[in-house]
Amino acid sequence: QKEVEQNSGPLSVPEGAIASLNCTYSDRGSQSFFWYRQYSGKSPELIMFIYSNGDKEDGRFTAQLNKASQYVSLLIRDSQPSDSATYLCAVSASGSARQLTFGSGTQLTVLP
């Protein structure tokens, strides 16, 4: 059973702070890693993806991947109240380029 684990939260940070979201996965063959944001009652929307070990930055967001530790994280700098949402980690299944396994998500609240 391929698992993607996230702390469910809720995680609360003050406005302007850095929010750190973590995800571990069990499938060593996974090659692609995604962070989605999901507002309540809405569909997931892509924040960023990462393939290679290390950091990848996109605006206020930084994804970090460590394949040896099977760990991927998302940092949100200068958090805003509009960042309050559930953040979903998704991982490609080994042997499948097209199937994603999602974690249960971390609920983030940014306090004004």
Added chain:
Amino acid sequence: EPEVTQTPSHQVTQMGQEVILRCVPISNHLYFYWYRQILGQKVEFLVSFYNNEISEKSEIFDDQFSVERPDGSNFTLKIRSTKLEDSAMYFCAASGSTGANVLTFGAGSRLTVL
């Protein structure tokens, strides 16, 4: 606005009835997917579809489910005989042919089975 349009946004049906959920991806998408999310639970993969046939499916996608793209644009998910546990949000998603499997999700169809 999502590039993937789903209808209906909400459907209420009686147990045992057939339901068809529809999705219209934009034209340059080549891979199509159905995922579902039971309230409060994870987003789960159901099926992927490419070149007019199923390319992968999960254990959830049993004989009561089917997909088709009958007219080259609409992509449908049919649930033949709905059960109470089929109540969920069903997301259609699409992706291009190259690079990362970056999914664009539709807004979802909420199915309520009574």
